[in-house]
Amino acid sequence: MTRADANDVPRPDAQLHFGVFFQGVNHWTIWSDPSSGSQIDPATFLRVARTAERGLFDAFFLGDGLRLRESEGGIHELDVAGRPDSIVQLSALAAATERIGLVSTSNTTFNEPGDLARRLAGLDLLSGGRAGWNVVTTHNAWTGENFRRGGFLDHADRYRRAEEFLSLARAVWNGWAEGAVAGSADARSWSVPGAVGRVRSRTDLFDVDLAPTLPRSAQGHPVIFQAGDSGEGRDFAARNADVIFSAHGTDFDDALAFAEDIRRRLRAAGRPEDALRILPGTEIIIGATEKEAEEKARWVRLGQVTPQVALGIASRLWGFDLSGRDADGPLPAEDPVVAAYDGKFGTRQLGETLDTVAEWRAKADANGWSLRETVIELGPQRGHVGTPAGLAEKFARFVRHGAIDGFNVSPYLVPDGLDDIVELLVPELQERGVYRTAYTGTTLREHLGLAPVA
Amino acid sequence: MPRPALHLAVEIDGDGAHPAAWRRAAHSPGELLTPRRLAGVAAVAENAGFTLVTLDDSILPPGPVNGPASDPVGRIGAVERAAFVAASTSVLGVAPVVATTYAEPFHVSSQLASLDHVSAGRAGWVVGVEEDPAAARAWGRPVVEGADALAREARDGLRVVRDLWDSWEDDAVIRSVATSRYLDRSRLHAIDFTGETYSVKGPSIVPRPPQGRPVVLARPGLVPAGLADVALVGGATPAEAGEAAAAAGAPLAFAEIEVALDTPGETARERIADLERYAPWEGGPDRLRYTGSAAGLVDLLTELGGHVDGVRLRPLVLDEDLAVLSRLVLPELFVRRIAARPLPGTTLRTSLGLPRPLSRFTTDAAAALVEEETR
Ligand SMILES: Cc1cc2nc3c(=O)[nH]c(=O)nc-3n(C[C@H](O)[C@H](O)[C@H](O)COP(=O)(O)O)c2cc1C
Numbered sequence: 001m002t003r004a005d006a007n008d009v010p011r012p013d014a015q016l017h018f019g020v021f022f023q024g025v026n027h028w029t030i031w032s033d034p035s036s037g038s039q040i041d042p043a044t045f046l047r048v049a050r051t052a053e054r055g056l057f058d059a060f061f062l063g064d065g066l067r068l069r070e071s072e073g074g075i076h077e078l079d080v081a082g083r084p085d086s087i088v089q090l091s092a093l094a095a096a097t098e099r100i101g102l103v104s105t106s107n108t109t110f111n112e113p114g115d116l117a118r119r120l121a122g123l124d125l126l127s128g129g130r131a132g133w134n135v136v137t138t139h140n141a142w143t144g145e146n147f148r149r150g151g152f153l154d155h156a157d158r159y160r161r162a163e164e165f166l167s168l169a170r171a172v173w174n175g176w177a178e179g180a181v182a183g184s185a186d187a188r189s190w191s192v193p194g195a196v197g198r199v200r201s202r203t204d205l206f207d208v209d210l211a212p213t214l215p216r217s218a219q220g221h222p223v224i225f226q227a228g229d230s231g232e233g234r235d236f237a238a239r240n241a242d243v244i245f246s247a248h249g250t251d252f253d254d255a256l257a258f259a260e261d262i263r264r265r266l267r268a269a270g271r272p273e274d275a276l277r278i279l280p281g282t283e284i285i286i287g288a289t290e291k292e293a294e295e296k297a298r299w300v301r302l303g304q305v306t307p308q309v310a311l312g313i314a315s316r317l318w319g320f321d322l323s324g325r326d327a328d329g330p331l332p333a334e335d336p337v338v339a340a341y342d343g344k345f346g347t348r349q350l351g352e353t354l355d356t357v358a359e360w361r362a363k364a365d366a367n368g369w370s371l372r373e374t375v376i377e378l379g380p381q382r383g384h385v386g387t388p389a390g391l392a393e394k395f396a397r398f399v400r401h402g403a404i405d406g407f408n409v410s411p412y413l414v415p416d417g418l419d420d421i422v423e424l425l426v427p428e429l430q431e432r433g434v435y436r437t438a439y440t441g442t443t444l445r446e447h448l449g450l451a452p453v454a
Numbered sequence: 455m456p457r458p459a460l461h462l463a464v465e466i467d468g469d470g471a472h473p474a475a476w477r478r479a480a481h482s483p484g485e486l487l488t489p490r491r492l493a494g495v496a497a498v499a500e501n502a503g504f505t506l507v508t509l510d511d512s513i514l515p516p517g518p519v520n521g522p523a524s525d526p527v528g529r530i531g532a533v534e535r536a537a538f539v540a541a542s543t544s545v546l547g548v549a550p551v552v553a554t555t556y557a558e559p560f561h562v563s564s565q566l567a568s569l570d571h572v573s574a575g576r577a578g579w580v581v582g583v584e585e586d587p588a589a590a591r592a593w594g595r596p597v598v599e600g601a602d603a604l605a606r607e608a609r610d611g612l613r614v615v616r617d618l619w620d621s622w623e624d625d626a627v628i629r630s631v632a633t634s635r636y637l638d639r640s641r642l643h644a645i646d647f648t649g650e651t652y653s654v655k656g657p658s659i660v661p662r663p664p665q666g667r668p669v670v671l672a673r674p675g676l677v678p679a680g681l682a683d684v685a686l687v688g689g690a691t692p693a694e695a696g697e698a699a700a701a702a703g704a705p706l707a708f709a710e711i712e713v714a715l716d717t718p719g720e721t722a723r724e725r726i727a728d729l730e731r732y733a734p735w736e737g738g739p740d741r742l743r744y745t746g747s748a749a750g751l752v753d754l755l756t757e758l759g760g761h762v763d764g765v766r767l768r769p770l771v772l773d774e775d776l777a778v779l780s781r782l783v784l785p786e787l788f789v790r791r792i793a794a795r796p797l798p799g800t801t802l803r804t805s806l807g808l809p810r811p812l813s814r815f816t817t818d819a820a821a822a823l824v825e826e827e828t829r
Contacts, residue, residue, distance in 0.1 A: 025659075032631045039627075040661050042541075042572045066560070068642070068657055075639040075657070082627065082637075082661040084568035085561070091537035092572035095493065114513060114592045115557065122534035126489045145655035146560045181484035181528065185477040189524035196519050196527055210592035211519040213529045215487060308634035 009400035016399045016434050017406030017448060019059035019103065020052040020418060021245075021281055024083035025069065028283065028382065030303035030412055031080050037415045039080050042092060047415035049093050052100055055422030056436050058447040059101035059132060060093065061225075061245075061408055062086035066110055067143045071312060072321045078309050087119045094127035101444030103132030103225055108165040109158060110138070110147050114199075114210045117169035120222045121214040129218030129443035133169075134225035134245060137162050137233075159232045161205050166224070166240055168208060171199040173221035175212030219443035220453030238265035241276060242450050245408055249280020250381050255403035277405040277448050283383035284409055286420045290387060297385040300412050301376045310372040313379055317356060327372040331357075331364050383410075392428035399434060460755060460793040461764030461806055462503070462784065463547075463708060466495050467510035467532070470771040471712050473517060473525040474732035478725070480773040487528050489538060495772055496539040499546060502780030503788060503795035505805050506547035508580050508671070508766060509535050513556075513592045524732055533565045540573035545795075547802035549578030549671060554611020555604060556584055556593040560654055562611065563618035570663035575801030577668035579615075580686070581677055583608055605676060610649040612670065612677050617645040619667045620813035621657035643815040665803045666811045671708070679703035683808055686710055686766060688740040692754070695742060696761030705808060706763040712743040713751060714770035715778040722746055725770060735770070748782035752790075755783075759792050764806075 022045065023029055030036055037044045049060045064086060069076040090102040102123060106116055124131035137158040141151020153161060180195035182188075200209045226237035227245040237244045248258035263273045285300055287293030305313070307327030315322040319337035336357045364374045384391055398404050411417025429435035441447060469475040469486060476483055485491050499507050510516075511532030517525025532550030540548050548569065552562055570577035583604050584590075590597040598607050626641035645656035671684040679685070685702030687709055689695030699707030712735075714722040722745045726735060737743060744751050758765060769775030787793040796805040803810055 031629055031636055032634075040571055042574065066659060067655075068659060075637060075642050077635040077637045077639050080636055082622065082659065084571055084660055085564040088533060088537045088565050088568035089572060091534040092541035094489065095538045095541035110558065111561075112556075112593050112595070114594065118513065119531050119534055122530040125487055125530055126492070126534060126538045128489065145653075147558050147654070148652040150652075181487075183482065183484075185479070185483065187483070190476055190483055190517065190526040191519075191528070196515075198519075206594050208591065208594040209588075210513070211515050211527070213513075213515045213527065215484070215528065306634040 009397075011400050011402050014399045014402070014405070014434070015436060015449070016395055016429055017277060017279060018052070018055065018057040018421075019061045019101070019279055019406070019408040020048060020057055021061045021063065021408045021410045022048055022414070023080070023410050024063045025065050025079060025081045026410075027079040027309050028304050028410060028412055029080045029414055030300065032306075033303060033413060035416060036413055039414065040082060040084065042089075044415045045084075045089055045093060046096055048411070048418060049097050049100060051415075051418045051422055053097055055418065055426050056439060057100055058406070059103045059408075059444060060090075060097075061103040061132075061134065062089060062105060064105035064107060064134075064136060064138075066107070066138065067146055072315070072323060076312075078306070078312055087123055090131070091123050091126055094123060094130065099130070099439045099442060099447075101130045101132050101223065101447055102127055103134055103223070103444075105134040105136055105225075105227070107136045107138045108162040109153050110143065110149070111165075113165045113168035113206065114172065114208055117172035118213060120169070121173055121217065124217035124219070124222050125214060129445070131217070132223040132225055132243070132444050134227055135162055135166060135241070136227055157205070159236050162236060163240070164201070164203060164205050168199065168201055168206060170221065171201075172210070172212045173214075173216065175199055176215045178216070180215055217443075219445040223444045223448065223450065234262060234265055235269070237276070238262060238269045238271065242445070243277045243279055243448065246278055246280045249282045249404055249407055250383055252398060252401075252403055255280065255398060256401060259403050275451070277450070279406045279408045280404055281410055282407045283412055284391065284407070284421055284425065285383070285385045285412070286388060286391065286424055287385075288387065290390065293385050293387060304412065305372060305376050305379065307372055310375040313375050314371055317360075325371070328370045331361055331371050331374060388424040388428045391425055392432055392434070395429065396432050396434045459763060460759040460787070461505050461706070461708065462787070462793050463506035463508060463549075463764060463766040464499055464504050464776070464779070465508045465510060465766060465768045466499060466772060467508075468516060468526055468529070469773070470775065471737070471768040472726075472729045472733070472735050472770050474729040475771045476526050477729065477732065478771045478774060483526070486526060487530060492530075492535055492538060493542045495776070496543050496546065498776050498780060500543045502776065503784045503793075504546065505764075505796045506549055506578060506802065507539065508549045508578070509539075509551060511551045511582065512553070512584060512586075513589055514584075514586060533569065536569055536577070537572055540569060540576060545576075545798050545800070547576045547578055547669070547796070547805065548573060549580050549669065551580040551582040553582035553584045553608070554615070555598050555607045556590060556595045557611070559611040559614035560618065563615040563658060564660045566615065566668050567619055567658065567660040567663040570665055570668045571660070575664035575803070577663065577665065578802055579668050579670050581608055581612060581670060581672040581682070583676060606650060609677050609681070610647075610651070612672075612681050613649075614645065614647050614654050616667060616670075616681065617647060617814070618654075618656055618658040619663055620815055621645050622660075622662040623813045623816055624662050624666070627661060662813065665801050666813070669802050669806065669808065674698065674702040674704075684708055684764070684806070687762065688738065689742065690740050691742070692758045692761045694740075695758065699762045706806060708764040708766050709758055709762045710738060710741045710766050710768065712737050712741055712768045712770070713775060713779075714745045715751065715775050715783075716747045717774055717778060722770070725774065729770070748778055748786075751783050752786045755787060756790065756792050
């Protein structure tokens with residue numbers, strides 16, 4: 001499928017955008033492999049960011065989590081855990097990279113707008129207009145135990161706080177008029193009188209009065225990402241975000257349905273349909289042939305879902321501790337206990353119910369799968385497997401049909417996991433005219449093809 | 455071989471210690487807030503041979519906004535600048551000023567631990583305090599009022615930050631393929647801090663910093679002496695600075711010195727007079743101030759070497775005084791072995807002759823093992 005059938009698709013000239021999601025806390029990074037590097041050494045971050053930049057990626061992306069996860073009465077031991085503060089890590093990368101966007105996931109519940117907006121604006125200036133902010137809304141009291149405020153925010157209020165927080169942040173970023181700083185040393189004052197505004201807000205959530213300390217960056221202010229899948233979260237994105245980091249990027253129909261839902265919400269919010277980029281998180285596994293790719297995918301799954309990880313995932317589904325069972329044996333005979341939501345897992349899905357277990361049992365019986373096999377086959381699906389050419393065709397179709405605008409890629413190996421994408425897949429995409437051959441701008445906003453900020 | 459005693463630090467915030475320093479800067483005023491300018495100053499400080507740069511900060515603008523004074527009101531956050539400087543240098547220590555008056559100690563701990571990671575063990579922390587009630591309004595938090603309450607927030611914040619650094623033992627990441635365990639939970643510790651105004655659970659989300667704990671610098675009296683590594687002391691003469699250092703009770707003491715140096719074109723006095731047309735150079739309380747030739751400063755620093763462990767210089771105008779410091783002052787100190795450049799590959803602690811602390815949560819057995827290995 002090349003340009004020949006370009007007229008058959010709604011967006012024949014659409015371009016694919018890649019970000020790299022350096023995952024931090026997760027069990028998808030195969031830390032047990034000998035080639036797996038340190039998850040905290042700055043050299044690891046630098047190698048991933050520079051590889052992504054070589055592959056003309058839009059962004060290097062860091063997640064956030066403000067409390068270590070727990071399971072079975074203690075710190076969860078199986079997964080990669082421990083990560084740097086994202087704005088600190090990205091400020092360092094700003095000095096060591098040239099073009100790639102630098103996106104920090106930072107939550108609006110356990111930060112304050114004056115402080116966080118200033119940090120992000122600092123990153124934006126230090127990187128020459130390459131900063132992004134993924135706005136998340138962690139709210140649970142369990143995370144709150146690490147903060148002065150404790151678990152202070154009702155679930156219902158978290159997006160309200162996020163919205164007010166973001167509008168305050170924008171006011172901070174827009175607080176300086178263009179040309180606010182004197183042009184020469186003999187001006188009467190360093191800043192032009194009246195050119196630096198104040199930001200004031202007094203609501204039931206915020207009581208703030210501050211003078212912003214920074215001018216606008218080359219891209220105006222940081223690009224706004226959003227990650228959160230509820231209706232409320234999607235509406236928040238439709239009103240405010242430049243990019244959605246979604247979880248709908250593996251199945252074409254699911255991705256298209258999500259994108260159409262977002263476009264509806266954009267119209268309802270009075271924004272143009274092309275005001276927002278949709279970048280689902282994904283994993284990409286590449287082989288020289290389909291068979292080799294499948295074998296590699298099998299190897300990846302076995303590395304990710306160790307027997308202990310399988311038991312951990314099943315424990316969460318069943319609602320009680322299954323560690324010590326045999327992961328290579330059958331599914332537990334007991335019925336699941338649908339435990340009350342204890343808020344310990346942050347992004348845990350609540351829909352894991354008796355139905356899911358019934359489905360798992362049926363499929364395991366039909367296929368003769370062990371518990372671990374079942375988790376591998378039916379647990380969270382991770383992404384795309386194929387040859388460089390096959391994947392390029394598939395992604396071109398996804399993007400030209402408007403199901404996605406690109407992917408936020410999670411490498412299953414760090415720091416080398418992007419290499420085959422950059423070396424093998426990117427050239428195939430370029431050949432199909434669906435991927436840039438050089439950076440055309442210097443800012444993240446330009447990479448994403450977003451309109452300049454007003 | 456014993457290393458020379460006097461450690462050299464320099465404060466590089468803004469354009470210099472004088473509020474009107476920007477008028478003599480070698481760049482246009484707006485250029486102050488650019489990465490190029492920040493990297494340039496850091497490179498000069500590193501090449502000159504300083505062991506440490508500090509970066510002042512506050513959530514409030516450095517000068518009064520639209521007030522009668524003419525000072526800069528722009529400043530990038532010190533933590534972000536420090537991380538950027540760390541990545542654009544290789545041996546220089548970097549210490550941002552961070553106040554825990556209103557900030558969340560959990561975030562502060564993560565930020566400074568991460569700074570230590572990105573700098574491979576070159577991070578310090580100058581414990582700050584937000585005294586102006588306007589800072590409370592900028593944060594959107596109730597005012598912390600009075601010296602006692604300010605000291606309490608500084609002390610509690612420092613305790614939480616340190617305990618969080620310690621909350622991962624050095625070897626908490628075990629990557630045990632045999633047991634499928636990435637972490638050993640017995641080497642991770644809740645800190646369970648409960649103070650007068652808040653509590654913090656822990657552990658940190660950041661693995662233990664390379665230095666164990668970044669180097670903590672604080673002025674005496676702000677935090678309990680036992681919690682700081684370096685006391686930043688005043689004193690109008692070297693002897694007074696020495697007395698303040700002895701009284702501070704910290705492992706090391708640095709004297710604060712404001713410096714204005716003669717340049718090839720002008721004397722220090724002329725340069726100060728030029729800036730005094732715009733604003734007085736008020737400086738800090740009972741700090742040393744040196745005005746004059748490079749040779750005179752070398753003599754003063756030589757004398758100070760007998761009284762304190764180090765100095766923090768606050769140059770009148772960075773672009774002018776750093777140049778003289780790097781051409782005439784530091785080389786002479788190195789030749790005379792009054793001071794030494796930091797060695798490549800060493801941590802800030804090592805440069806300062808400070809031991810690397812074990813986590814306070816380390817079990818006796820683990821401590822004994824470490825001792826055995828280092829014997
Ligand atoms: C793809 C994706 C990535 C996310 N990454 C983070 C993260 O790094 N840190 C975090 O605290 N929350 C993260 N979240 C959680 C969301 O911010 C939000 O709290 C959560 O999805 C619940 O909100 P919702 O009810 O709108 O879905 C992520 C969510 C999605 C869908």
